[in-house]
Amino acid sequence: MSEKEEPLNILKVRDDHEPLQFAVNGDKFKIQSAAQVSWLKSDEFDQKELRNRIEPWLTSLFQSEHLSFLAGSGLTHAVHYLAAGKGAAGMGALTLSNYQAEIDKAAENAAEAAGRKKGNLEDQLRVANELLRGLEVLQKNTEAAALSTELQTGMQDFAQSILCSEAGIAKAEEFKREQAFNTLVTFLMSFASRTGVRDRLNIFTTNYDRLIEAGAELAGLHLLDRFLGNLMPIFRSSRLDLDMHYNPPGIRGEPRYLEGVARYTKLHGSVDWLQTGKDIRRFGLPFGAGSVEPYLQAPGLGEATAQKLIIYPNAAKDRETADYPYVELFRDLAAAVCRPNSTLVTYGYSFGDEHINRVIRDMLTIPSTHLVVISYDDPLGRIMQTYKEIGRPSQISLLIGPALADLSTLTENYLPKAAIDKTTFRMSELLKQRWGTEQPNHPEKDQPNDGEEPL
Incomplete structure (x- = not known):
């Protein structure tokens, strides 16, 4: 069977010395590489063993002091496939009369x-x-x-x-559309459901569409970006000064962090960003609109044209990041990830933007940082090439392949269920207290330790 029919999956988490390659073998997985795997007894294993290996590791990383998430085009393709049964629309070629x-x-x-x-x-x-x-x-x-x-x-x-x-x-079929958005909501909330004592989640994306914004609305997730205003928000340089808090009834003292808040940065701009004079504004463009042209005729936009949209088609070089507003956006990326005890998770990002890769390499020079790469595939080999070039395997986790990174499989089996973690912890503490006095299956634990009084 060809590689296209049975793609390999690549896993590297925890204390793995090198990536493990495996393929799907019926309802089980079979190791394809010669790597020494200490946590497996044979060369075949099932999804339960895989989940026990991955989910606790990701849950721990997601509660790092600083957590950032970088979404590439793979996220749009994954949700589009769930809703419509095919990948997202591609881009045509530019036709010119001269040159x-x-x-x-x-x-x-x-x-x-x-x-x-x-x-x-x-x-x-x-x-x-x-x-x-x-x-x-x-x-x-x-x-x-x-x-x-x-x-x-x-x-x-x-x-x-x-x-x-x-x-x-x-416009997909209602059932499939709802299923796709539910999966997206679960995916986003796995990252955003952080405890109140942790720093806010930072979401970055290279995509121009508004899929993450749509998912955040359905999830009730508040996104803080650099735009201020309601009718026609304007891009400002004061994003880092904003946050959302609340005062619990009857509580005095400092306000508490509001749950479900994340900082949001679109590194390459957005289809609804427009340059108007010296300002950059976000105009009202419905999700999935038929055309952008009618919405450029609003008063206050002047003689706006599609050429003034802030969707920057310059991913091959990084000179554009010195220009406004991209200098502000990439400064946010570097400031968010290049600090101690920081974890960066990428999904659907192919490591094709060198200006982003440079920031990631700089981040990994800090020993307490960690990079988690989740991708459905690596057709050009850029992910594994970057992994080898960086040369810091202990700070990088890899989940590559459909058995690991398929959006439905990932959210159902491997991403942390942050909404139930606190309840699980409380239940564990309660069971520990009860086991201290009542453990019929472990009679040896009923005996007090040296220096302890019987309960």
């Missing part, structure tokens, strides 16, 4: 440098934007105007592909 061959060649080179097989619409738009600036510098106004018009059409098509992915979920 098409030169732009395509430069896009291919950029994709190759980033470790991808071929260029995509993002690469083409990035190169075309650079060319437009060059034509403006050379004062080739006619060519610059023609290219600008075609770029506007390209950006509109790019935004349309993002909305198509949202619409594929929003």
Whole structure:
């Protein structure tokens, strides 16, 4: 059977010295690598053994002093597949009247440098934007105007592909759509349900869609980002000064943290962010809207066009992160993860953005930090390549493959059920107290230890 028909799964958690490769063998799993596995008695094991190995480890990591979550395009594809039975909509190619061959060649080179097989619409738009600036510098106004018009059409098509992915979920069959969103809510709350004494969860995403925002609304999760206001929120640099607290009735003293609050950063912008003059605003764009154009005609947006949308197609180079607002967004990423006792969990991120990888490498120079990589697959091998290049295996956990990272399987079996953890702990303490006086199955424990009085 080919690898495509039976993909390998890669696991590395706890004290594993090297990643364990295994394949699905009926209702069991079979080891495919020659790695020495101390926690298994044979080369076959079941999901129960896998859960006992993974879930307590992730539960412990999720209660680190600082927890961050980075979502890549794999999250959108996973939820879209649950709702519609297929992956999210792809991006088309940019069609230009002039310089098409030169732009395509430069896009291919950029994709190759980033470790991808071929260029995509993002690469083409990035190169075309650079060319437009060059034509403006050379004062080739006619060519610059023609290219600008075609770029506007390209950006509109790019935004349309993002909305198509949202619409594929929003317009799916009701039962499947609800099942997909329930899975997403469970997934998000596994991260967000942290105790009040812990730092807030930091959510980062490279996606332009609003899937996480939609899931947060259904979950009752409050997202704190850099936008302030209600009608047309404006991007501010004061996000880190905001939080949400409450005063319990009859309690004096400092207010307590409100549960279900997370900090949220979209590293590459969003389909509903728009540059208006010197400001960046978030405008009202329904989830899965048919087109972005009608919502750009609102008063106060001026002569807004799709070309002014803040969806940055520059993932291959990191020069853009020095520009506003990306400098603020990437500063949030570095400030959140590059500190002691911090855990970063990635889902559906292929490690194709070098500016993000650099921050992760810097984070792992702190010995008390940990990286958890969860991905449905690694088709280009970039995850394992990055794992080997970083050279800090004791600080990295890997859950790669459909048997581990399928969104439904992951939420049902391996992610912590944070909502019941506190109840479980209280039950355990209660049972310990009762066992201290009543343990018929362990008579030797009924005897007092040296220096203790009988109960």
